[in-house]
Amino acid sequence: MREPQAKPKEEQRIAKLLARAGIASRREIERMIAEGRIALNGKVLDTPATILKSLAGVTVDGNPVQQAAPARLFRYHKPSGLLTTERDPKGRPTIYDKLPKDLPRVMPVGRLDLNTEGLLLLTTDGELKRQLELPSSGVTRTYRARAYGNVTQAQLEDLIEGVEIEGVRYGSIDANLERRTGANTWIEMKLTEGKNREVRRVLEYLGLKVSRLIRTSYGPFGLDDMPIGYVDEIRPQDLGIFRKTLK
Structure with missing residues (x-):
């Protein structure tokens, strides 16, 4: 009886393979290719459209690339005052200055x-x-905002239809008043797009001034009572279950 043949590996763009291996995001990899930092069998690549079945023979900055390991996901309670970038030209502190040194490249x-x-x-x-x-994955991000000014629940409920601000269209937002403390109001907002400064811009559009903004969850993963600056890893089985729900 003949044994079943192994399914041949699917050919994919090199940017996708390198992103899967955790080298960098697709966009960053395209930039690295343009800079001449990625080679195949010693030949520098000049296009991110290169199609490969594996990363065999691929080097980045002269170093061989290992095949992708299983994906890992971590929670981090980011404090205020840190940039979410690897480096800043102005020398401002970033999350990488504060993350544990024994963390893998993330x-x-x-x-x-x-x-x-x-x-x-x-x-x-x-x-x-x-x-x-x-946005097409439909993963919900939840925020709590402390804002100065007056707003009604009715105004917040109108955001469920989305809103256009200075030519930018923001999708449906589920917003609710939590409580008022003096002149400040705490508002919970749930959204799936995550456009640049979306929560701040929408609340400013409603005449509010945001004085504190906290992301409390991303999909099923919550901040819970995690201390500021703390990092922990999502269990592989929980990550696997979640990935099966993604669109």
């Missing part, structure tokens, strides 16, 4: 502004990062 899932705190997911896998960030 990429942030989405960004949090300098003055935004709370849950930041970190992953070793560029494809998982992209999957979590795409």
Whole structure:
């Protein structure tokens, strides 16, 4: 009886393979190729459209690339005052200045502004990062905002239809008043797009001034009572279950 043949590996763009291996995001890999930092069998590549079945013979900055390991995902309680970037030309502190030194190379899932705190997911896998960030994946991000000014629940409920601000269309937002403390109001907002400064811009559009912004969850992963600056890893089985739910 003949044994079944192994299924041949699918050919994929090199940027996708390198992102899957945790080298960098697809966009960053395209930039690295343009800079002449990636080669195949000693020949420098000049296009991200290169199609491969594996990373055999691929080097980055002269170093061989290992095949992708299983994706890992971490929770990080980002404090205010850190940039979500690897380096800053102005020398301002970044999350990488504060992350534990024994952490593997990780990429942030989405960004949090300098003055935004709370849950930041970190992953070793560029494809998982992209999957979590795409609006089409429908992953809900939840924020709590402390804002100065007056707003009604009715105004917040109108955001469920989305809103256009200065030519930018923001999708459906589920927003609710939590409580008022003096002149400040705490508001919970749930959204799936995660556009740049989306929560701040929408609340400013409503006449509010945001004084504190905290991301409390990303998909099923919550900040819970995690201390500021703390990092822990999502259990592989929990990550596997979640990935099966992604669109």
